[in-house]
Amino acid sequence: MATYLGTHGSKIQNYTTDPDNPNTGEVWYNETSNALKFQYPAVTTTGSWSSANPVNNGRNNGGGFGIYTSALFFGGTDGTDRAYTEFYNGTNWTEVNDLPSASQGMASFGAIGTAGVSAGPNVDVQVWNGTNWAEVNNLNAGRGGMASSKQSPSTSGIVFGGVPPGTAAEVWNGTNWTEVGDLNTSRIHAGGAGDTITAALCFGGKPTKANTELWNGTNWTEVNDLNTARQQFGSSGTATAALAFGGENGGKKAVTELWNGTNWVEQNDLPTALSDMSGCGTTTNSLSYGGSPPASVADTNEWIVGAPIGAWSTGGSLNTARSTGGGAGISADSALAFGGASPSRTAVTELYDGSSWTEVNDLNLARDYLCGNGTTTSAIAAAGETPGGRTTDAETWNGTNWTEVNNINTARYAANCAAANNTASLIFGGDGPPPTTALTELYNGTNWTEVNDLNAAKSYMGGCGISTAALASGGYSAPGANVATTEYYNGTNWTELNDLNTARNGLDTSGTYTAALAFGGNNPSPRSALTEDWNGVSWSEVADLSTARKSLVRSGTSSSAACIGGVTAAPANTGATEEWSSTSNTTKTVSTD
Numbered sequence: 001m002a003t004y005l006g007t008h009g010s011k012i013q014n015y016t017t018d019p020d021n022p023n024t025g026e027v028w029y030n031e032t033s034n035a036l037k038f039q040y041p042a043v044t045t046t047g048s049w050s051s052a053n054p055v056n057n058g059r060n061n062g063g064g065f066g067i068y069t070s071a072l073f074f075g076g077t078d079g080t081d082r083a084y085t086e087f088y089n090g091t092n093w094t095e096v097n098d099l100p101s102a103s104q105g106m107a108s109f110g111a112i113g114t115a116g117v118s119a120g121p122n123v124d125v126q127v128w129n130g131t132n133w134a135e136v137n138n139l140n141a142g143r144g145g146m147a148s149s150k151q152s153p154s155t156s157g158i159v160f161g162g163v164p165p166g167t168a169a170e171v172w173n174g175t176n177w178t179e180v181g182d183l184n185t186s187r188i189h190a191g192g193a194g195d196t197i198t199a200a201l202c203f204g205g206k207p208t209k210a211n212t213e214l215w216n217g218t219n220w221t222e223v224n225d226l227n228t229a230r231q232q233f234g235s236s237g238t239a240t241a242a243l244a245f246g247g248e249n250g251g252k253k254a255v256t257e258l259w260n261g262t263n264w265v266e267q268n269d270l271p272t273a274l275s276d277m278s279g280c281g282t283t284t285n286s287l288s289y290g291g292s293p294p295a296s297v298a299d300t301n302e303w304i305v306g307a308p309i310g311a312w313s314t315g316g317s318l319n320t321a322r323s324t325g326g327g328a329g330i331s332a333d334s335a336l337a338f339g340g341a342s343p344s345r346t347a348v349t350e351l352y353d354g355s356s357w358t359e360v361n362d363l364n365l366a367r368d369y370l371c372g373n374g375t376t377t378s379a380i381a382a383a384g385e386t387p388g389g390r391t392t393d394a395e396t397w398n399g400t401n402w403t404e405v406n407n408i409n410t411a412r413y414a415a416n417c418a419a420a421n422n423t424a425s426l427i428f429g430g431d432g433p434p435p436t437t438a439l440t441e442l443y444n445g446t447n448w449t450e451v452n453d454l455n456a457a458k459s460y461m462g463g464c465g466i467s468t469a470a471l472a473s474g475g476y477s478a479p480g481a482n483v484a485t486t487e488y489y490n491g492t493n494w495t496e497l498n499d500l501n502t503a504r505n506g507l508d509t510s511g512t513y514t515a516a517l518a519f520g521g522n523n524p525s526p527r528s529a530l531t532e533d534w535n536g537v538s539w540s541e542v543a544d545l546s547t548a549r550k551s552l553v554r555s556g557t558s559s560s561a562a563c564i565g566g567v568t569a570a571p572a573n574t575g576a577t578e579e580w581s582s583t584s585n586t587t588k589t590v591s592t593d
Helices: 004-008
Strands: 013-015 027-030 035-041 048-052 063-067 070-074 085-088 093-096 107-112 115-119 125-128 133-136 157-160 169-172 177-180 191-196 199-203 212-215 220-223 234-237 242-245 256-259 264-266 278-281 285-289 300-304 311-314 326-331 334-338 349-352 357-360 371-374 379-382 394-397 402-405 416-421 424-428 440-443 448-451 462-466 469-473 486-489 494-497 508-511 516-519 531-534 539-542 553-556 560-564 577-581 585-591
Touching (some): 070 107, 234 285, 326 379, 334 553, 371 424
Parallel strands (some): 234 278, 326 371
Antiparallel strands (some): 027 035, 063 070, 212 220, 242 256, 371 379, 469 486
8 A cells, every 4th residue: 555655755744833835745734723734836727818929920811720839820811812821839930831822711620730621711621741731632512711620630520611501511531521410500700619520519600699509420409609699709629618719799809708518608808809810729728819900910819727826925124125226136036236215315235145135335326216237246236316416327246346337328317227247238218318218328348328219218117138138118208107118129229019007107127028027116006016927928917016015126037036125105115025936836725624
């Protein structure tokens, strides 16, 4: 008989209180509560959409099949029918060999992006082998606007509906097509799901309807309807677990519904209302790509259930509570905080090791509203406000001391910086000359040089990245407006990207231009605890800070960050540090009573 000791290499330990840092999967006995407990990773139990890298050629009414890490998108129209074929590897779309001829309105199915079938919009059928398309035996009746058993393998699937005749269904056995029992309701541009020729689902369609029918290998049977009638939408999944998303019904829709084998249940909406998109995957992980709002778009959206849940935890407090300071560091447990207001301007510098803060050598110039970035051994501090007003002062940190270096060209405060180390930095935005500026300057280790400006002047924004790949998010633009804009600097120019979900100033960001975390700020309330995660394409709201604050200091990445100090709702300066981890754990109790 197997024992816990034999399986896990240790005995179940007894504690009077829960252990501080149990290992994932560890089981222990709490003598006080008389319960066995264990810890496991916290993940989402409901699904949500997030934006992913777009297709190379935006179009609608194309074909698609596969899973979220291996998908194919082909054909479609952008006003002109296209033969484009693109493969998705879970991160990026790559152009591969085209369809034999340009077309749109085809039905398609395939269990993976390297093997699938495209049928229609006439009698023509092509099979994809992962490299090329090959023409195979035709449908018995040519038609466009069909739906299909989306997740069926390339050797066995069913297509149904379309025009004409609207109710016809045909089964593919890998060689030939065979006509089978008709749908009960005629329709085109419906949704389809299924992974075998004996179990498929048809739902919605044109004329706009909510009807759902289930195929058992012999007959179609009407089952419970969609909650929202629609046509020209995306679909994925099987006959017992399917998704319907987007579509058209008097306008574009963002609605997502999940079929649980009995009923349709409304879920979290798409980021943008769309119709005529392609879709594939399962109810746990799906993709929506392409579509029209009404022009053809290149949007890709990922549906995920079971994503890791990030969380903030309490860290050590600064020795000197402060706000409006500068920060640097590569993780939640490796940070540098310098300058700021406490409440008077300070030059104090402190080093964090993930547990406690230690005072180290001060800045040469006491100031607040400065900016900084880099690491705990190679950082830069620039700009800020002194008793004499805005300053151009810049200093570099070598792990022991601050050294004055050549000044920036334009005095300012409430700017932000992007830097990997103290020899290459980018400073952007800020107040000065008043009211706000878009000025950007690049530091090469010796001098500051003006480069291309932000697209919009702003101050009190978040900033992260390096001097050749930086992100500027949110902030304040005169006269008196918080903004949600995000801009990316590629080493030459700034480009506007997707906005934060909540406009605010006094926030900060950690990470890179492809993976960042924005937290805190000022808006919609006097202090904000909001946290948003950037995946390189869009922002998603994640777990809030424990303490709402603005004018904070940051360190780290999107997966391991520190929120340091700031001004709380009191209002008062705080020395509190919170540490972000992109993963977290849940403790489960098993009663022994």
